[in-house]
Amino acid sequence: MSAGQAAPVADLRSDTLTRPSEGMRRAMAYADVGDDVYAEDPTVNALEARVAEMFGHEAGLFCPSGTMTNMLGVAASVPRGTELLAESRAHVLRAEVGGHAALAGVTSRTWISPDGTLDADAAMSLAERANGYNQVGTAAITVENTHNFSGGRVAALDELRRLRTLTAERGIRVHMDGARVANAVVASGCSFADQGECVDSLSLCMSKGLGAPVGSVLTGDAELIGEARYLRKRYGGGMRQAGILAAAGHYALEHNVDRLAEDHARAHLIAARVAEAVPGTCDPDIVETNIAFLSTAALTVDAAEFAELAAARGVRITPLGEQACRLVTHLDVDDAAAGSAARILAELAERTAA
Numbered sequence: 196m197s198a199g200q201a202a203p204v205a206d207l208r209s210d211t212l213t214r215p216s217e218g219m220r221r222a223m224a225y226a227d228v229g230d231d232v233y234a235e236d237p238t239v240n241a242l243e244a245r246v247a248e249m250f251g252h253e254a255g256l257f258c259p260s261g262t263m264t265n266m267l268g269v270a271a272s273v274p275r276g277t278e279l280l281a282e283s284r285a286h287v288l289r290a291e292v293g294g295h296a297a298l299a300g301v302t303s304r305t306w307i308s309p310d311g312t313l314d315a316d317a318a319m320s321l322a323e324r325a326n327g328y329n330q331v332g333t334a335a336i337t338v339e340n341t342h343n344f345s346g347g348r349v350a351a352l353d354e355l356r357r358l359r360t361l362t363a364e365r366g367i368r369v370h371m372d373g374a375r376v377a378n379a380v381v382a383s384g385c386s387f388a389d390q391g392e393c394v395d396s397l398s399l400c401m402s403k404g405l406g407a408p409v410g411s412v413l414t415g416d417a418e419l420i421g422e423a424r425y426l427r428k429r430y431g432g433g434m435r436q437a438g439i440l441a442a443a444g445h446y447a448l449e450h451n452v453d454r455l456a457e458d459h460a461r462a463h464l465i466a467a468r469v470a471e472a473v474p475g476t477c478d479p480d481i482v483e484t485n486i487a488f489l490s491t492a493a494l495t496v497d498a499a500e501f502a503e504l505a506a507a508r509g510v511r512i513t514p515l516g517e518q519a520c521r522l523v524t525h526l527d528v529d530d531a532a533a534g535s536a537a538r539i540l541a542e543l544a545e546r547t548a549a
């Protein structure tokens with residue numbers, strides 16, 4: 196270890212940082228495989244069917260990333276030049292490097308949800324019909340559940356249902372960016388099928404809290420998934436003996452769903468300890484899942500400086516903007532690590548309090 200660098204305590208930058216466990220690696224090594232571009236990989240086929248069934252959808256499509264499943268889900272519902280509506284901090288628009296516009300010709304407008312919760316009326320207030328040669332029509336709305344950049348907020352099921360009813364009346368499709376929908380399900384006690392019922396397409400990441408190294412599954416009806424399968428090849432996402440990767444997804448669904456509750460409890464504990472040290476830095480009441488935000492507004496340092504101080508003590512967090520750091524708990528952060536991280540972050544907040 197070089198001088199001035201602390202021993203690693205907890206890497207809270209993201210839940211993508213988990214490494215596959217011994218059991219998961221074993222499942223991957225011995226997976227049954229075939230050529231998935233020929234739809235002949237039994238492990239991939241089984242994972243696609245399994246995830247589709249979980250959500251009550253007809254079909255599934257295994258892809259290398261959640262960016263790709265979002266791309267394909269949106270592209271299958273939004274014809275070139277028509278419109279997708281999203282919340283202003285949606286991953287689809289903020290963290291997919293413009294792919295929907297650059298590759299699929301999707302135009303977009305955003306509603307703003309200051310606290311990241313879903314308001315069906317705010318979404319619908321932007322919806323427009325195509326109008327002659329002049330105005331673009333809204334083809335789809337995307338909902339992120341949980342909402343990453345607003346602190347892992349859960350979309351309320353009754354709002355999702357209301358959005359479903361309102362969009363159906365207007366012939367507008369709904370795509371769920373459900374990268375962390377398993378966290379939403381575990382936190383709220385609803386079912387995967389409840390989520391699936393509210394949307395036309397849904398993207399689930401295996402590589403977030405579920406702990407797989409690679410992979411996301413898109414679900415929807417057979418026609419939508421057929422179109423997505425065609426576009427997946429066009430975008431260069433056709434994989435061959437991908438059962439090696441899909442096996443990690445099966446393992447994740449068998450072992451790592453219910454345990455997400457532990458991640459939620461640890462994120463809440465960290466936020467509560469920091470809030471206790473310096474009120475206003477964290478709000479444990481809005482930590483519903485595995486993501487917490489720490490505001491540096493009441494501190495003498497900005498978010499980047501605070502993250503640097505934390506890193507020097509072995510706790511890695513992500514500055515997002517000038518005054519907010521994001522902390523994410525996951526499979527590789529146990530109770531001891533979460534406790535130490537909480538203590539260190541609370542001490543730093545106290546030390547830098549204005």
Ligand SMILES: *Cc1c(COP(=O)(O)O)cnc(C)c1O
Binds near residue numbers: 260261342372
């Ligand atoms: C991680 C994530 C994705 C997918 O990102 P990849 O890096 O492509 O796996 C999509 N949506 C949200 C909300 C995410 O957090």
